[in-house]
Amino acid sequence: MAAPPAPDASKATLLIVDDEEGPRQSLRIVFKNDYTVLLATNGMDAIELVKTNPVNVVVLDIMMLGLSGVETLKEIKLIAPSVEVIMLTAFETIETARQALRHGASDYLNKPFDITTMRAAVAHAAQKHRATLEFKRSNDDLQMLQEALEAHREREARARNTGEIYASVLHDINGPLTIISGFVERLNRSMANAASVEGEQLENIKGDLNRLNSQVTRCVEISRRYLSFINGQSSVRSYVAVNQVMSDLTELLTRHPSARGHQLTVRGLDPDVTASIHGTDFLQILLNLTINALQSTAEPHLVKVTCHRRTEPIAIEKIDETDEQRVINRETFSNQPPLLAIEIEDSGPGIPPETLRKMFEERFTTKPPEHGTGLGLSIVKRLLREAGGALIMQTKLGVGSKFTVCLQTVP
Numbered sequence: 531m532a533a534p535p536a537p538d539a540s541k542a543t544l545l546i547v548d549d550e551e552g553p554r555q556s557l558r559i560v561f562k563n564d565y566t567v568l569l570a571t572n573g574m575d576a577i578e579l580v581k582t583n584p585v586n587v588v589v590l591d592i593m594m595l596g597l598s599g600v601e602t603l604k605e606i607k608l609i610a611p612s613v614e615v616i617m618l619t620a621f622e623t624i625e626t627a628r629q630a631l632r633h634g635a636s637d638y639l640n641k642p643f644d645i646t647t648m649r650a651a652v653a654h655a656a657q658k659h660r661a662t663l664e665f666k667r668s669n670d671d672l673q674m675l676q677e678a679l680e681a682h683r684e685r686e687a688r689a690r691n692t693g694e695i696y697a698s699v700l701h702d703i704n705g706p707l708t709i710i711s712g713f714v715e716r717l718n719r720s721m722a723n724a725a726s727v728e729g730e731q732l733e734n735i736k737g738d739l740n741r742l743n744s745q746v747t748r749c750v751e752i753s754r755r756y757l758s759f760i761n762g763q764s765s766v767r768s769y770v771a772v773n774q775v776m777s778d779l780t781e782l783l784t785r786h787p788s789a790r791g792h793q794l795t796v797r798g799l800d801p802d803v804t805a806s807i808h809g810t811d812f813l814q815i816l817l818n819l820t821i822n823a824l825q826s827t828a829e830p831h832l833v834k835v836t837c838h839r840r841t842e843p844i845a846i847e848k849i850d851e852t853d854e855q856r857v858i859n860r861e862t863f864s865n866q867p868p869l870l871a872i873e874i875e876d877s878g879p880g881i882p883p884e885t886l887r888k889m890f891e892e893r894f895t896t897k898p899p900e901h902g903t904g905l906g907l908s909i910v911k912r913l914l915r916e917a918g919g920a921l922i923m924q925t926k927l928g929v930g931s932k933f934t935v936c937l938q939t940v941p
């Protein structure tokens with residue numbers, strides 16, 4: 531095997547494989563000015579050279595001692611599939627040449643070869659090889675571009691999700707914060723003029739501090755729930771006693787600014803039942819729905835929250851979607867009794883069809899910016915879906931609206 535000449539980057543590399551000195555040397559002379567020429571006297575050496583050099587074109591004698599031309603061709607194509615191989619045939623039948631073509635040879639020429647034909651064949655093969663490489667390169671570029679685009683899309687989706695979650699956390703924490711600031715204000719007022727605090731006043735302050743504390747706990751609990759949601763921790767099934775949630779709801783709403791001037795009643799269950807939902811989520815759902823009911827009009831009106839046990843499946847599939855009613859999470863609802871239906875009814879203005887269609891879209895609100903974020907109902911939908919619950923909405927313009935939360939309970 532001749533020592534390979536120093537590679538010239540501007541030239542294509544041509545490997546000539548022939549066990550006869552004559553044709554090997556004459557080919558070298560023909561091509562040495564235009565190509566970096568490598569020589570091999572047998573198949574094994576040729577394979578070695580393809581492994582260690584950037585070979586573009588091979589001229590390969592079909593009839594050689596040792597590894598045959600076709601065997602060598604197969605090996606070369608395995609190592610470097612894009613290399614163009616021209617077979618040199620002498621006494622072989624046309625059948626052997628065809629076999630070579632089947633194994634990926636790009637052309638075959640008869641010995642003794644004519645220089646012009648040989649030049650044209652090698653030039654054509656070199657050009658084909660360049661085109662193949664370029665195609666592969668642009669294909670790789672395209673794939674990289676696609677991957678970059680895909681990664682970008684994923685990043686964007688994650689950012690959008692995170693943004694929504696931040697907005698939801700703020701929405702949920704805003705409730706307890708409003709109450710906390712109310713208590714702080716009241717505490718400040720009752721302490722402002724007192725030199726010392728005792729008796730009934732002291733008891734009141736202790737009570738307020740307790741309520742303050744439970745609101746702070748709620749904030750912590752809300753952020754913990756969101757954190758586990760962001761971290762993708764699958765939530766284990768949670769349960770809560772319904773009457774406890776009802777009394778928390780009453781406690782929170784009687785002090786809520788939106789309740790002022792309206793008549794609110796909350797009625798629990800006797801006997802109590804256990805709902806299969808996390809307590810914080812349950813309270814959040816009821817708060818969002820009840821506050822919406824209280825805010826349905828500034829005119830004094832009634833808002834009633836009542837709980838009902840259901841021992842039969844709820845006929846949710848019979849409820850048509852119309853201008854006056856809708857069902858949310860119909861498909862994911864676990865409709866297996868014993869069930870719980872909590873109705874939140876208001877004697878407000880009712881909901882126009884256009885709003886009824888859009889109200890569960892994120893950021894849809896008909897309220898001025900200082901009152902509405904449009905997040906409340908999308909949070910209700912998500913939390914209910916996670917708990918396998920559903921929501922039925924019924925409304926009549928000029929009469930009011932009823933939202934029924936459907937949940938599974940523990941038998």
Ligand SMILES: Nc1ncnc2c1ncn2[C@@H]1O[C@H](COP(=O)(O)OP(=O)(O)O)[C@@H](O)[C@H]1O
Binds near residue numbers: 822908
């Ligand atoms: N009980 C209701 N009566 C009338 N309209 C309602 C009622 N509940 C919800 N809506 C309508 O649905 C919209 C979306 O509600 P929501 O997602 O809680 O966002 P927000 O309360 O911040 O506007 C409200 O702006 C309102 O138009």
Ligand SMILES: [Mg+2]
Binds near residue numbers: 822904
């Ligand atoms: Mg709302």
